[in-house]
Amino acid sequence: MNMNQIELLRVLYENGFNLSKAADRMHVVQSAVSRQLQLFEEELGSPLLTRHGKKLTGLTPLGQKVLAQTQTMQQAKKNILSIASEYKNGDTGILHIATTHTQAKYFLPKPIRRFRDKYPKVKVYIVQSSPEHLIDFLHNGEADLAICTEKVSEDGTLVVKPCYEWHHAVVMPKQHPLASGELTLERLASCPVLTYSFGFTGRSNIEKAFENSGLTLDVVLAAADTDVIKTYVRLGLGVGLIAEMAYDAVADADLVVRNLSSLIPSSVTKIAYLRQNYLPAYGRHFIEELLEAAEDINFQ
């Protein structure tokens, strides 16, 4: 068993069990990986992959379990290189942050700015995606940290730190009827509503609030992106249910914002990373920056 065989299994998995593509990915010829796979299976005494004739079709039950182990091995290898690089190069490196549009635009700017002042030689790459994919990015090594509000299941492989608590707010044009009078779920339910797509930015908490009241929300437009929602609110399509921090007092001065903290359960944005993923010192400091920025919000 050697590193290349370990890597091969993962690369095969990521490339539809296509030996030729896996060979390309690993910068060797097909015959080489074919041979290595044979040797690996021979050593283990059982096939790792299912075949139709010669063609590889998937993992055997054994292969699935072995794949899981190879992933921790490769993570450890990656960690070793990362640790060594940290010692050699000091405060240089890349931090891959998986997050959503809302966090990237309304929460991260300040902590990232402060982080960059302290660690000018560390590059910060924001990997933006839908919440359900953020954790995947952690697992497949495309991100070091995930910052998200929903879908963070604690399965023991993740370290999850609560970051800050926030509420939703409703935004609407100034002349809208909801702009005055008491705000109730009933009145909200009577309006066309624009809000986040399923799985985005606390959408599930919005659902929950209305379900508990036996009301149905009339969502006429769902978007992943607060700016899209605000754009259509301005066009008069309805009121926007957005994260409170996504309202900008200056840029959104033409809109009325009303807090929904008493109507919709608060959401908690969390920081997550793989327990087995080594975070260099600058990564840990970045988390500290996030938590400091979060305190400003939690105690405001």
Added chain:
Amino acid sequence: MNMNQIELLRVLYENGFNLSKAADRMHVVQSAVSRQLQLFEEELGSPLLTRHGKKLTGLTPLGQKVLAQTQTMQQAKKNILSIASEYKNGDTGILHIATTHTQAKYFLPKPIRRFRDKYPKVKVYIVQSSPEHLIDFLHNGEADLAICTEKVSEDGTLVVKPCYEWHHAVVMPKQHPLASGELTLERLASCPVLTYSFGFTGRSNIEKAFENSGLTLDVVLAAADTDVIKTYVRLGLGVGLIAEMAYDAVADADLVVRNLSSLIPSSVTKIAYLRQNYLPAYGRHFIEELLEAAEDINFQ
């Protein structure tokens, strides 16, 4: 970076950073490991080991961190071989159980007997030691499971399952004054006491009970082993504070036993194993046997 270099670091650590011994352990000549170490350090760009001249003296900070990673890599490698072996050989293998004398003698016999009936081809090796070393056995791969009452700190690397709850009891010769009348901590404190050594079989709970009452226990003999304690109780050295399940109604019929459940906090014996250690099916079934045997005790 290859597997041998990874293994080398751990073997060096386990052999006092002695290259020659490490070479023996790995069944290669010294010059080979010397060269491999150089190559590894060269690849990482910094030394892993501190040196006085040519002699290796210890790990650098980098080496310490890398060692931690190499250990997870080797664990994963071990898991792969174990998984493959499980597929090839079915219900055969070895289960290494780290535990103390008390558990081995008074709790394990029944579940092990039942387990052996179901898995006759699995060998059960009991690695007996002091509680403080049991967890070490897990970490250095000498045991798959640990069964112990004390010193199980949950640091995230362990899976800890509570197994059964039990109390201490006091045993004494039949004519002893404590054999009749109300049992109190005061009366116990007035007797010479024989009990477990520090760190053994709930000894800390005994301490706690007396400390809370402001009483001092007069321990005239401490042993790791219930049978030793009972032997000296029979010689009249004092009363024995032992685990309730260590009293055998038949063999110990010459002794009086009195329950201390109202005086000394109950202890919980736990099952622990490394989260990252792959347990074959028979290992998981063994845990089930333990938990079943535990239920008989908990609900008796």
Added chain:
DNA sequence: GGATTTTACGCATTTCGTAAGTATT
């Protein structure tokens, strides 16, 4: 027939072992 995997064989690289040299205690 195009794509994919396997097999065969020679070449290149890596790793090891022997042996000698250098440093440490």
Added chain:
DNA sequence: AATACTTACGAAATGCGTAAAATCC
């Protein structure tokens, strides 16, 4: 003086690439 580590060099083993054959769709 004995033990421990490094260096040098030839030998063995390992892994790769080219090319051709076999198989799949």
